[in-house]
Amino acid sequence: MGLTCGLMPLLGTAHPPTAATTLIVAMGLLRTPAQLAVVMLAVVLLVLQGLAVNRLAGLPYPLWRARS
Template sequence: MNRIRRTAYVALSAFGCIVFIGLCAILTGAPLLFPSLGPTAFLVFASPDAPGASPRNTVLGHLAGVLAGLTGLAATGLLTASPDLTHPSWARVGAAALALGVTCAAMAALGTPHPPAGATTLIIALGLLHTPSQILAVLIGVLLIALLAVLINKLFGVPYPWWRGVAETSAVVVSGDSG
Protein backbone atom coordinates (compact mmCIF):
# COMPACT_ATOMS: atom_id res chain seq x y z
CA MET A 1 0.00 0.00 0.00
CA ASN A 2 1.54 3.35 -0.98
CA ARG A 3 1.91 6.20 1.50
CA ILE A 4 -1.20 8.12 0.40
CA ARG A 5 -3.41 5.02 0.50
CA ARG A 6 -1.91 3.97 3.83
CA THR A 7 -2.50 7.43 5.30
CA ALA A 8 -6.10 7.43 4.07
CA TYR A 9 -6.63 3.90 5.39
CA VAL A 10 -5.32 4.77 8.86
CA ALA A 11 -7.28 8.03 9.07
CA LEU A 12 -10.57 6.67 7.74
CA SER A 13 -10.39 3.46 9.77
CA ALA A 14 -9.72 5.33 13.01
CA PHE A 15 -12.42 7.86 12.09
CA GLY A 16 -14.92 5.08 11.39
CA CYS A 17 -14.18 3.29 14.66
CA ILE A 18 -14.67 6.41 16.72
CA VAL A 19 -17.87 7.33 14.85
CA PHE A 20 -19.26 3.82 15.41
CA ILE A 21 -18.33 3.71 19.10
CA GLY A 22 -19.58 7.29 19.51
CA LEU A 23 -22.91 6.35 17.93
CA CYS A 24 -23.18 3.41 20.32
CA ALA A 25 -22.40 5.79 23.20
CA ILE A 26 -25.11 8.22 22.07
CA LEU A 27 -27.68 5.45 21.66
CA THR A 28 -26.93 3.86 25.04
CA GLY A 29 -26.02 6.95 27.06
CA ALA A 30 -22.93 5.07 28.25
CA PRO A 31 -19.36 6.42 28.20
CA LEU A 32 -18.17 3.92 25.60
CA LEU A 33 -16.01 6.61 23.99
CA PHE A 34 -13.08 7.81 26.11
CA PRO A 35 -9.69 9.41 25.39
CA SER A 36 -7.41 6.37 25.33
CA LEU A 37 -9.39 4.82 22.47
CA GLY A 38 -7.80 7.47 20.22
CA PRO A 39 -4.23 6.19 20.52
CA THR A 40 -5.54 2.63 20.44
CA ALA A 41 -7.28 3.33 17.11
CA PHE A 42 -4.11 4.87 15.72
CA LEU A 43 -1.98 1.94 16.86
CA VAL A 44 -4.20 -0.84 15.50
CA PHE A 45 -4.43 0.76 12.05
CA ALA A 46 -1.06 2.52 11.66
CA SER A 47 1.04 -0.33 13.11
CA PRO A 48 -1.17 -3.42 12.99
CA ASP A 49 1.87 -5.72 13.14
CA ALA A 50 3.25 -4.12 16.31
CA PRO A 51 2.93 -6.39 19.36
CA GLY A 52 1.04 -3.69 21.26
CA ALA A 53 -1.59 -3.50 18.52
CA SER A 54 -2.87 -7.07 18.79
CA PRO A 55 -6.41 -7.62 20.08
CA ARG A 56 -4.95 -9.59 22.99
CA ASN A 57 -2.71 -6.76 24.12
CA THR A 58 -5.41 -4.17 23.47
CA VAL A 59 -7.98 -5.95 25.63
CA LEU A 60 -5.63 -7.20 28.36
CA GLY A 61 -3.70 -3.92 28.52
CA HIS A 62 -6.83 -1.82 28.99
CA LEU A 63 -8.22 -4.40 31.46
CA ALA A 64 -5.01 -4.10 33.48
CA GLY A 65 -5.39 -0.32 33.32
CA VAL A 66 -8.96 -0.44 34.60
CA LEU A 67 -8.17 -2.87 37.42
CA ALA A 68 -5.05 -0.94 38.44
CA GLY A 69 -6.97 2.34 38.35
CA LEU A 70 -9.60 0.90 40.67
CA THR A 71 -6.84 -0.47 42.91
CA GLY A 72 -5.27 2.98 43.12
CA LEU A 73 -8.63 4.52 44.02
CA ALA A 74 -9.35 1.86 46.65
CA ALA A 75 -5.87 2.09 48.19
CA THR A 76 -6.21 5.85 48.64
CA GLY A 77 -9.84 5.90 49.75
CA LEU A 78 -11.02 7.69 46.61
CA LEU A 79 -13.39 5.10 45.10
CA THR A 80 -16.41 7.37 45.51
CA ALA A 81 -14.66 10.75 45.36
CA SER A 82 -15.35 13.22 42.57
CA PRO A 83 -12.59 13.94 40.06
CA ASP A 84 -10.34 16.85 40.95
CA LEU A 85 -8.10 17.66 38.00
CA THR A 86 -7.70 21.36 38.80
CA HIS A 87 -6.76 20.94 42.48
CA PRO A 88 -5.41 17.41 42.92
CA SER A 89 -4.69 16.09 46.37
CA TRP A 90 -1.72 13.96 47.39
CA ALA A 91 -4.15 11.04 47.64
CA ARG A 92 -5.15 11.54 44.00
CA VAL A 93 -1.51 11.79 42.91
CA GLY A 94 -0.83 8.60 44.87
CA ALA A 95 -3.78 6.83 43.25
CA ALA A 96 -2.58 7.84 39.78
CA ALA A 97 1.05 6.91 40.41
CA LEU A 98 0.17 3.57 42.01
CA ALA A 99 -2.27 2.76 39.21
CA LEU A 100 0.21 3.56 36.47
CA GLY A 101 2.97 1.57 38.18
CA VAL A 102 0.70 -1.45 38.59
CA THR A 103 -0.50 -1.18 34.99
CA CYS A 104 3.06 -1.05 33.68
CA ALA A 105 4.10 -3.97 35.89
CA ALA A 106 1.11 -6.06 34.83
CA MET A 107 1.67 -5.46 31.12
CA ALA A 108 5.40 -6.17 31.46
CA ALA A 109 4.87 -9.33 33.53
CA LEU A 110 2.15 -10.68 31.25
CA GLY A 111 3.87 -9.70 28.02
CA THR A 112 0.89 -7.60 26.96
CA PRO A 113 2.25 -4.13 26.23
CA HIS A 114 -0.36 -1.65 25.02
CA PRO A 115 0.79 1.94 25.71
CA PRO A 116 -2.71 3.53 25.47
CA ALA A 117 -3.69 1.48 28.54
CA GLY A 118 -1.55 3.88 30.57
CA ALA A 119 -4.06 6.59 29.71
CA THR A 120 -6.97 4.34 30.66
CA THR A 121 -5.51 3.73 34.11
CA LEU A 122 -5.15 7.49 34.65
CA ILE A 123 -8.74 8.11 33.48
CA ILE A 124 -9.88 5.70 36.19
CA ALA A 125 -7.41 6.72 38.92
CA LEU A 126 -8.15 10.42 38.40
CA GLY A 127 -11.81 9.61 39.00
CA LEU A 128 -13.06 10.64 35.56
CA LEU A 129 -14.79 7.29 35.07
CA HIS A 130 -15.07 5.16 38.19
CA THR A 131 -18.61 3.92 38.85
CA PRO A 132 -19.46 0.28 38.08
CA SER A 133 -21.56 1.26 35.05
CA GLN A 134 -18.80 3.53 33.74
CA ILE A 135 -16.19 0.79 34.19
CA LEU A 136 -18.40 -1.65 32.29
CA ALA A 137 -18.80 0.92 29.50
CA VAL A 138 -15.02 1.40 29.28
CA LEU A 139 -14.51 -2.35 28.94
CA ILE A 140 -17.24 -2.59 26.29
CA GLY A 141 -15.61 0.30 24.40
CA VAL A 142 -12.31 -1.57 24.45
CA LEU A 143 -13.95 -4.76 23.19
CA LEU A 144 -15.65 -2.79 20.42
CA ILE A 145 -12.43 -1.21 19.19
CA ALA A 146 -10.62 -4.56 19.31
CA LEU A 147 -13.41 -6.21 17.32
CA LEU A 148 -13.58 -3.34 14.83
CA ALA A 149 -9.80 -3.48 14.36
CA VAL A 150 -10.00 -7.17 13.47
CA LEU A 151 -12.95 -6.68 11.13
CA ILE A 152 -11.64 -3.60 9.32
CA ASN A 153 -8.07 -4.86 8.97
CA LYS A 154 -9.27 -8.26 7.70
CA LEU A 155 -11.80 -6.64 5.34
CA PHE A 156 -9.08 -4.57 3.70
CA GLY A 157 -6.55 -7.40 3.58
CA VAL A 158 -4.24 -5.87 6.17
CA PRO A 159 -2.36 -8.61 8.04
CA TYR A 160 -3.70 -8.52 11.59
CA PRO A 161 -4.03 -11.26 14.22
CA TRP A 162 -7.36 -12.57 15.42
CA TRP A 163 -6.04 -12.48 18.99
CA ARG A 164 -2.29 -12.72 19.59
CA GLY A 165 0.35 -11.32 17.27
CA VAL A 166 3.10 -13.53 15.86
CA ALA A 167 5.92 -11.34 17.20
CA GLU A 168 4.63 -11.20 20.77
CA THR A 169 6.87 -12.52 23.51
CA SER A 170 5.90 -13.80 26.91
CA ALA A 171 7.68 -11.02 28.76
CA VAL A 172 9.24 -7.62 28.28
CA VAL A 173 13.03 -7.72 28.50
CA VAL A 174 14.53 -4.78 30.36
CA SER A 175 17.87 -3.57 29.01
CA GLY A 176 20.66 -5.54 30.64
CA ASP A 177 18.30 -8.33 31.74
CA SER A 178 19.14 -11.55 29.96
CA GLY A 179 16.26 -13.50 31.37
Protein backbone atom coordinates in the same frame (compact mmCIF):
# COMPACT_ATOMS: atom_id res chain seq x y z
CA MET B 1 2.48 7.76 27.65
CA GLY B 2 4.78 10.35 26.13
CA LEU B 3 7.72 7.95 26.17
CA THR B 4 5.59 5.23 24.59
CA CYS B 5 4.36 7.55 21.83
CA GLY B 6 7.92 8.76 21.21
CA LEU B 7 9.37 5.26 20.91
CA MET B 8 6.65 3.78 18.70
CA PRO B 9 7.86 5.38 15.44
CA LEU B 10 11.46 4.50 16.24
CA LEU B 11 10.60 0.85 16.86
CA GLY B 12 8.11 0.59 13.98
CA THR B 13 5.26 -0.53 16.21
CA ALA B 14 1.53 0.08 15.91
CA HIS B 15 -0.22 2.70 17.98
CA PRO B 16 -2.11 1.18 20.91
CA PRO B 17 -5.45 2.97 21.32
CA THR B 18 -5.46 2.45 25.08
CA ALA B 19 -3.50 5.43 26.39
CA ALA B 20 -6.64 7.52 26.96
CA THR B 21 -8.38 4.63 28.70
CA THR B 22 -5.39 4.13 30.98
CA LEU B 23 -5.34 7.84 31.79
CA ILE B 24 -9.08 7.89 32.57
CA VAL B 25 -8.73 4.95 34.97
CA ALA B 26 -5.52 6.31 36.57
CA MET B 27 -7.17 9.69 37.21
CA GLY B 28 -10.05 7.99 39.02
CA LEU B 29 -12.72 9.36 36.69
CA LEU B 30 -14.67 6.09 36.74
CA ARG B 31 -16.67 6.12 39.94
CA THR B 32 -19.32 3.45 39.46
CA PRO B 33 -19.37 -0.12 38.15
CA ALA B 34 -21.73 1.01 35.38
CA GLN B 35 -19.13 3.52 34.12
CA LEU B 36 -16.49 0.80 34.10
CA ALA B 37 -18.82 -1.51 32.19
CA VAL B 38 -19.38 1.17 29.53
CA VAL B 39 -15.62 1.67 29.10
CA MET B 40 -15.04 -2.10 28.91
CA LEU B 41 -17.77 -2.43 26.27
CA ALA B 42 -16.24 0.43 24.28
CA VAL B 43 -12.80 -1.24 24.38
CA VAL B 44 -14.25 -4.55 23.18
CA LEU B 45 -16.12 -2.81 20.35
CA LEU B 46 -12.96 -0.96 19.25
CA VAL B 47 -10.96 -4.20 19.18
CA LEU B 48 -13.65 -5.92 17.13
CA GLN B 49 -13.77 -2.97 14.74
CA GLY B 50 -9.98 -3.05 14.38
CA LEU B 51 -10.07 -6.77 13.62
CA ALA B 52 -12.85 -6.40 11.07
CA VAL B 53 -11.39 -3.42 9.22
CA ASN B 54 -7.89 -4.87 9.04
CA ARG B 55 -9.10 -8.31 7.95
CA LEU B 56 -11.28 -6.76 5.24
CA ALA B 57 -8.23 -4.78 4.08
CA GLY B 58 -6.17 -7.98 4.00
CA LEU B 59 -3.86 -6.89 6.80
CA PRO B 60 -2.70 -9.44 9.38
CA TYR B 61 -3.96 -7.84 12.57
CA PRO B 62 -3.11 -8.57 15.26
CA LEU B 63 0.35 -9.89 14.46
CA TRP B 64 0.68 -13.06 16.49
CA ARG B 65 4.02 -14.05 15.01
CA ALA B 66 6.79 -12.50 12.97
CA ARG B 67 6.40 -12.49 9.22
CA SER B 68 8.67 -14.92 7.40
